Amino acid sequence: MIFLEMPPKIMYIFEVALTMKKEKKKSAWKTFRKYRFAYYFILPTLIGMFILHFLPIVQGIYMSFLRLNQFTIGEYLAAPFIFLENYHTILFKAQSPIRIGLLDAVRNTVIYTVFVTCGTLGLGMLVALMLNRRFRGRALARTLFLFPWIVPTYVTGLLWGFMWQRGVGIINIFLYDVLHIHIWAAKINPIWNGLGLGFIIQKFNDFIGISARGLNYISTSAPLIVNIFLFIFALVGPILLYFYLEKKYSPQVGGIAFLVVATYLFLISFNIQFPTQFSTEYKAFWLLGTNTIWAIIIPTIWRYWPLSMLMLLAGLQTIPEELYEAAAIDGASPWRRFWMITWPLLKPVWAILILFGLIYNVYSFNIVIMMFGFGAGFPGEWGDLMMTNIFRNSFMQWNFGTGAAASVLLMLVMIVIVNFWMRFYRSSEEYR
Amino acid sequence: MKLSYYAKNRISHYFIHVAMVLLLLLTLFPIGWMIYSSVKENTDILAGRVALSRAKNGVVAIGFDNQHYFACTGDGGINKFTKVDNQKRGYYSARAMVVDYLFDEDVIWLSSANHGLIRVNKDDLSTKEFKLPLQELDISKIAKTIMLKDGNTIWYSVRYKGFESVLEFDTQLGKVMNSYDLSSDLSPVQVLSLAKIGNTVWVGVDKGLMALNLTSGKVTKTYPMQSKLPTGVDLMKVYFESKLMLGSSTGLFVFDPNAGGLVARIDSSKGLISDQIEAFYINQNIIYVGTNVGLSRYDIRTGKVKSFSDLFQPLKGGDKVAEGKDYVPSIVMAVAKDRDYLYLGSSGGRISVLDLNQVAIADTAVSKSGHLIIAWRNYIDLWKNINFGLYLRNSFVICGAATFFAMILATLSAYSISRFKFPGVKLFSVAILATQMIPGIMFLIPIYIMFVKFGQWTGIPLKGTFFGMIFIYSAFFVPFSIWILRGFFAAIPRELEEAARIDGCSPMQVFWYVVLPLAIPGIIATGIYIFLTAWDELIFAWILTSADTMTIPVGIRLFVGNYQNRFDLMMAAATVATIPVMILFFTLQKYIVKGLTAGAVKG
CATH class of the missing domain: 1.10.3720.10 (MetI-like)
Known part of the structure; x- marks a missing residue:
């Protein structure tokens, strides 16, 4: 999702990365102190988004690599791992319903x-x-x-x-x-x-x-x-x-x-x-x-x-x-x-x-x-x-x-x- | 011809105006149609009729006083006409369903399924209503109301599946004095007609006849008659003081209580015009029989039958009658005699006066057309059939609480991302927009399983509880709220906050006393938007609620699946689900419009 914000020039990425690294080294704690209100304010939202957006999406992506059907739904994430077979069914198996x-x-x-x-x-x-x-x-x-x-x-x-x-x-x-x-x-x-x-x-x-x-x-x-x-x-x-x-x-x-x-x-x-x-x-x-x-x-x-x-x-x-x-x-x-x-x-x-x-x-x-x-x-x-x-x-x-x-x-x-x-x-x- | 600039402008504005109004009508039509269909009868909808149907104004009973006759119709309307010149003198409508009439000296008794018993004064048609203890019955399933009067007592019953009793109503005191149980060896039965000889009330039922002794209050004898009267004893009158005349769809029968059985039968084999008896009138030795195709006269002594079929020329267009024609429609629903005139009431609402000396129609009159049926009952049925109150409460609790929490979180976050350029703010903004791009179904299974697992581990149930739904909804609607609210906070001048800081406010105080009051309109607008969206949410509520935390969309979906052909109830449910948000929108629309457009214009 980061590429929504992708900078146009590759050099620029390096520049930003370097400066961020520098800043971090210099004053990570200071930055946090300076913006602590902002962080406190977004913290509850972040927790909510982590639980109800991030965790489910990770599970969802992982689910797409599993053979999850009525027989294996009880095992959930322990279902047989078939990697890209589901994708293959959808995209390449021409006769599959x-x-x-x-x-x-x-x-x-x-x-x-x-x-x-x-x-x-x-x-x-x-x-x-x-x-x-x-x-x-x-x-x-x-x-x-x-x-x-x-x-x-x-x-x-x-x-x-x-x-x-x-x-x-x-x-x-x-x-x-x-x-x-x-x-x-x-x-x-x-x-x-x-x-x-x-x-x-x-x-x-x-x-x-x-x-x-x-x-x-x-x-x-x-x-x-x-x-x-x-x-x-x-x-x-x-x-x-x-x-x-x-x-x-x-x-x-x-x-x-x-x-x-x-x-x-x-x-x-x-x-x-x-x-x-x-x-x-x-x-x-x-x-x-x-x-x-x-x-x-x-x-x-x-x-x-x-x-x-x-x-x-x-x-x-x-x-x-x-x-x-x-x-x-x-x-x-x-x-x-x-x-x-x-x-x-x-x-x-x-x-x-x-x-x-x-x-x-x-x-x-x-x-x-x-x-x-x-x-x-x-x-x-x-x-x-x-x-x-x-x-x-x-x-x-x-x-x-x-x-x-x-x-x-x-x-x-x-x-x-x-x-x-x-x-x-x-x-x-x-x-x- | 060359028009001036202003004239052209005026003309074009006029056309745009007309187009706009037409478009507006077209836009609002579906909503209007929804509300309109919700008060229609389902039979009308299924027949494809667009207009509301009118109550059937067929004349079912005719009564008299000295100068007037009263044509009483099936929708509870009483038309008062003069006998001499057939002039209309008054009209009263009870807007009743399933009526029966009794004529007394100076009052008319009207029984109905929806209004109980009504006493109508013959003089000025003033009324008094008496409630009957029949509240537990579903009035839409009452098929017939039956009355019998003797002295100051009215015996009352209804045709209703499972209702087997006769009520005794005192006309002087105006209340029900007694109730007789009709259970016997014929049970279960449905009451169709009543007649009284001596101390016995004869009850005609769908399976035959039974005798109710008033002193013992019990059914003393039953006569099963289904072989000869397959539809039951539809009509019953006392005949020569000790016998009973029974009318049904297979002809007229004479019942002798002393002989204990049917002694005579008058039907089409004897020359009656039809077997289907709609009404009959006994005048000493002569019986006038109204049937579904016309009137017959039966002489008891000679056994001769005369049918008045030449009077009943069926016209094209059903019961619609051309002006000035002597015409009696074919279904004779009421027969009454006064002096030398026979009054016939038809299913089309026409009263014809038959001169018995000249055997010709002397005059006709038309009863007033029935009232439009507006089926408010649909809403009552809806409320009875599904637990709508519960769903409404659940929806309000879940959506309201979710909006409240989402607004708190969103306000804090939007403020911080619009004011502080802290490291990670860009990532956070992008993440907010990215959450909108994940299909909701993708969350559904993981969240469902997370909820179940969490409940197993900690014992705190999340699935099927208010708390779980509120948690989900608030977390889901936060990102979009932040997206809208950001613009509002950005619009608040930064100088205000700086001034407050210089005056000695802490950052918290600045937020609380300076920023928040200025952002209230935007917060309200966003809150309403969130509420509307939450009210709309179906799929998560479908999977994650249980029977007692179900919200309106889930309830409606379930209900509609069970009542596929009840379009009236479906539309009533749709209306009920729409009205709360409509009201909310109407009261707060100023905020909504401002809030949404402010976000839009700023981007």
């Missing part, structure tokens, strides 16, 4: 995290801009907008699980009994096909099908290196592209390129294809099949966007009005004013929102577990997240060893991502 389930979960978690983080940020930005005007009842509107954020997550899962129900859920009642979208679809489909749009989509699907042949390995059996490479490529590629284009041209170009490339990579890597025509079935299953991914993304956005709205609003209020006035006098359009003034100045806010969004969404658990079977069921191939998968592996199938190994891997990946993001965030702080 744990690996297949976990890869589904990884795919869902990636889709979920990206959509939720972008969705909360986008919606929050939109409403923050709406609220950042002078009108009567603004405080009340802000309070009311914050309401979903107060609803506990387990209640969110329960509530949306009820709303997504096929027969009795309000969403299907509204879509099919009020809007009659299946009838509209049946009317539009001939026109759609007559215009040749269905044909075009079919061609596009075929095209993606061809180019995705290599990428479809993600949830099937393939060598580890392919998976890792594809993930890094699909995740980091668009982001790097954005920063490159932002520096070279402008944020708009970067943003559009990011959206296009990321969407494309997403589609092909998860084998999602556009349907050639609208579905005319009467009531869709939301908690079954591929729809599940949307059924978990939308409630999460609903629950978390008020927080981003609040933070972005606070950030917006610190931007002086004169900047906008000057830009307006210079003839900048509102669109341009947003991208040239608001967005860069809000960088510290959205940077931290993305950071915590990443952490919380990857570790999201309550909403999904409460939505499917109301706390008792399996979320399905397209609704299973990393956390629910590991939880089920550990506490329902008693594969504690592989569960711990998966947690460790997840943690490592997260540390790498967060480390990257922290550097970016730091740079924004300097910029400010």
